[in-house]
Amino acid sequence: EMSGFGPRCAVCTILAALVFLSALGGAGVKCADPAGNAVCLLSGSETVRLGTKTIRVNYVKVNLHDPRVSLRVVLGQDKVGATEDLLSMAKRVGAEAAINGTFFNAYIDGPYKDPVGTLITGGEFAHRGATGTVFAVANGNEVRMEPARFKIVGSTGGLWKWPGSWYSYWINRTPTSQHYAGIFTPARGKWTGAAMGVSIVVRDGVVVAIGRGEQEIPKDGYVINFQGSEEALASRFAVGTAVEYKVVMADGSDRTGFWGRVREGLGAGPKLVSAGKVTYSAESAREEGFTEAKILSMSSARSGLALTKDGSLLMVTCPAATMAEFAQTMHALGAAEAMNLDGGASSGLVHAGGYLTSPGRALSNALVVLVDAMDSRDPR
Template sequence: MKKLWGKQAAAAAIAVLMLGWIAPDPTAAASGSLPLQSTVVQANGKSFTIQWTTIDLSDPHLRVMPVTAAEGIGHVESFATMIDHSGAVAAINGTFFDAYEQDESLRHPNGLLVESGSFVRSGDNVSLGIRTDKSALIHRLETALTFKVKHNKSVYTVSPWGTNTYYGDEDLDQVVAYTRHFAERIDRTGGMKVIIENGRITKMTEQSADVPEQGYVIFVGHSSNNDKNLLPHLHEGDEVEVEALIVDGNSGVTESLPQSWDTAMGVGPKLVTDGQVDIDYARDGFDDPRITSTANTRSFVGVDGNGQLLMGTLSAATVADMAQALVQLGLREAMNMDGGASSGLYVEGAMKRTPGRLLSNALIVKRYEDPQVQVTVNGSFVHEFRGFIKKDVTMVPFRGIFERIGADFHWNEQERVLTSKRGSIELVLRPDVLEATVNGKSIQLDQAPTIVDGHIYIPLRFVGETLGAKVGWDQGLYRATLDLK
């Protein structure tokens, strides 16, 4: 097939998307094996062996994300089982954690974590960040999460101390936001659990509380301050607007997390900036000699001159040695990861370095059989579910789209029927059936709706035609945009 470029290519891509399919692109063929590379470099008068793999962030078959222990944040497990339960094809150990805490349920990570445009853990660290435009950077990033609670005509703002963080049980004044990344159920005592789902406070309870799949439980400690000044402003049924932000400490710019960021992991210290050694322990908040002066096995992430992500390990080196070695390797940006007994590297079925301890978290690469598609609805990213291309048909997440346009929908598990209504449009869909009903009229589909990980995906063409949406396509980002009134 002849390749098209510029405006002609964009027009062609949008045209085929509106037909519900995308012509195969040679660059979108299923990814081959990730390369495992090894070299010896000279730095500071010594030789160091570096092993690494390189990830093309523009490859729609690949995604980079943090993972935590299967039991939730605070727990630990082996690097190998993290890889197994996440389905990773490559992985490196992640951020620092309370490795010497005797209670294995309290070994909490110490760096910020972002996955699929949502906070896994709050923080303020030198971080690897991957933006929604699939570019990578290593900057100081800080998280901010607020809940604007609307009651009658008043608005009250709740600003938790942190997200999925642990401050002990002694300080009763704490306010902490929890998601499913932390646990499926919050059972700690000494405070009110405020459950937020679908933009409302659905319940307030002193008892244990289940965390909604796409919502929050805010724990409000029973201090005299909270009981007097915070809790009286919260009521079951109140509307809640959630605002998740990331502040870029390098540029000073504050951006919406879901609009601008996909993945982040905070560790440090910074090693390389613009291809030059850049170590400032005081700036990055480090004074432990195990970081500042001791030679040990080291792990790193970095970005090369082509914007590709590297993750790898070094033989015994100081942080200063590693920074110089990575400059020799040609990295433009680089950051230290947790090292020593935590260092681990896995690439394509081979454990190249095995950590000497159980880990709290890791940074992994997943490979998908079908190209993954970013989806936006009226400019809002559907982060919780990505679309995908199956047999030349673009499939998109029903729930992620229809929730954002305010449609009502109902799933009948017994009859396996999905019904939805928006304005004057009523539709009926059935998984694995190549026919839908719109306002009583049968419509043939390009591909049958399918259930993946418990969620229904439907052809993009059907969404565009049924709802009258304007559909756009970005071939470089594999991003489908839907705009509708």
């Protein structure tokens, strides 16, 4: 049960009266600009009643059918491992709306507060996650929420099988174990943050240097770092060797179909609603790889994404709910599909140049909404 529907329109100057059409899960509210175009973003707040408990949510509703709308994953300071205020990220890229993204190592001391989930931006993997649900966007705002898993495979000298093959576990992730294989791309910034092991510098598809530990990341290439037992892979590289890598599905098959077209993606979770039904349970969350009480049982500030039957995206925050309550809340808001994002002090929502929900810390990444964006990046 819902009450207090109160959206506001900020993409254009309201010239026509607001018309109440239906609840959040339906057609929503429309207003018109001088050209008579329907507005593609609405924001507001809603009270959802779950038995005797009421949960107040803030939301932004995005019309994904509007060709003026595009979605983008943004990195704090444009670097994997850096952080930035959510409103600053939104303003920097000219976004109309933004919500905090995947979990990150917020409490780590040091220069890198790495994300946890998968991050794809501009068709490139900026980070590979290994848990949860991935919200992904292909051209034309085709969107999915799926528990996609990926792995990274490489070749030397054009050989994708032994003795030329190699692999990486991570992209742009600070080494945290003795045995590490990772790739650092320009999305990391200037330096890898890998102080140990063998580092192979690749420019324009060719090895240009091999050294130990920290190396500068070339803007036209990447650095591969092997540590511990994985250092044996370095023997397959020499200066002048042609090198390639690709991100494939976890079963080793190439990314085809939707996953071959994805240009933006953000992995978080757990999944809350599937095919119009609440599917979250502690067991389902564990199957996605979640083990912490703050996900499975505790009440906390929450952020999430929902897809409605009418093809809209809801970006939602609430100040306190268990994950089970949040799943029920998203269902009550009309979600056909829904998933959780990072929460607690990370929970934040921006619309029209201001906060609807203000996060308590700088963030690693965000999902933003651009309107009339002249975005010509190659989707690969």
